[in-house]
Amino acid sequence: MPCIDAIHYSVRDNGIIRKLAAYIILNINNDGYKEVLTIEVGENESPKYCLTVLNYRMV
DSSP: OEEEEEEEEEEEETTEEEEEEEEEEEEEOTTSOEEEEEEEEESSOOHHHHHHHHHHHHO
């Protein structure tokens, strides 16, 4: 069962501070252990982006 969460960071890029989201996608295996599938960085936390990342990783 995949789970997804995001952590927001303020990042300086060429002297400009922007907010980015680090998405952490976990899977809970049949033994109940958590496995990190991926960590992705995106512009913001949106359902559309989450689905795009999940669909890409689940293929």
